[in-house]
Amino acid sequence: MRKELDEALCAKYPLIFSDRNKPMTETAMCWGFCCGDGWYNLIDTLCHLLYNDYSQAKDRYESIKDLAGQPRWVGSDKIVTQEQIDEAKAKMEEEEKKVPVASQVKEKFGGLRFYVNGATDKHWNYITFAESMSYRICEECGSPGKPYYDGWHRTLCDVHAEMENRKQQDKDEE
Numbered sequence: 218m219r220k221e222l223d224e225a226l227c228a229k230y231p232l233i234f235s236d237r238n239k240p241m242t243e244t245a246m247c248w249g250f251c252c253g254d255g256w257y258n259l260i261d262t263l264c265h266l267l268y269n270d271y272s273q274a275k276d277r278y279e280s281i282k283d284l285a286g287q288p289r290w291v292g293s294d295k296i297v298t299q300e301q302i303d304e305a306k307a308k309m310e311e312e313e314k315k316v317p318v319a320s321q322v323k324e325k326f327g328g329l330r331f332y333v334n335g336a337t338d339k340h341w342n343y344i345t346f347a348e349s350m351s352y353r354i355c356e357e358c359g360s361p362g363k364p365y366y367d368g369w370h371r372t373l374c375d376v377h378a379e380m381e382n383r384k385q386q387d388k389d390e391e
Contacts, residue, residue, distance in 0.1 A: 218250035222257045226250070230264040232271065232316040233333075244320050245332070251323035253356035260322065263331065263347040267340055271312040278305040327370035328352050 227234040236244040250260070282305070284297040317333035317340050324330070329351035331344050355362035355374035362374045367385060371378075 218252055218254055218257065222254055223249050226257075226260060226264065229261070230268055232313065233264055233267060233319050235318055236320065245323075246319055246321060248321075251321075252329060253324070255354060255356045255359040255362075256324075256329055256351060258359055259329065259347055259351060259354055260331070263343055266343045267317055267333075267336075271309070271316050274305070274309040274312040278302075278309040281305045324351075324356060324371075327356075327364045327366075327372045 223237075227237050234246065236246045237249070239247060241247045252260075281297055282302055315335070315337060317336040319331065319333050321330065321332040329348050331348060333340070333344065336344065352364055352372050353361060354372065355377055356372050357377040358374060360374040360376075362372045362377075365371050365373050365378050365381070367381065371381070373381065
């Protein structure tokens with residue numbers, strides 16, 4: 218995956234990709250996203266789902282924290298107590314601990330592999346679904362694709378499959 222897409226995912230989901238720049242003795246994320254750009258949207262959607270509970274809890278905490286000490290509008294019953302703020306913060310911190318950390322993201326046998334530490338059953342269901350969807354999405358461009366085998370397993374659209382065929386024919390002619 219291109220550097221700018223790699224950086225965009227890491228910036229958008231810092232908890233999931235917190236190990237992105239750690240040494241290879243600690244994680245395989247040191248090699249980045251070892252797949253084509255075509256799976257960027259699939260990975261982004263998967264990460265959004267993995268991050269969703271934390272993101273909602275964080276948004277709630279930040280909005281409730283901002284209401285504290287604000288004057289009450291006429292007819293409003295929105296009074297925020299310190300107890301509510303503390304509960305929202307505790308929920309956010311609890312959800313933050315549940316966000317899985319990616320240890321490797323790559324293509325293998327034509328499909329996405331998304332390895333994580335600390336996933337819940339719900340997270341594994343999301344990951345399994347995304348991995349199965351990768352066999353229907355061109356790894357190069359993100360268009361609808363299907364598995365091809367030419368010595369290597371790849372999931373490609375018809376256009377990229379033809380390009381790979383031509384490359385192989387040119388190599389064979391040399």
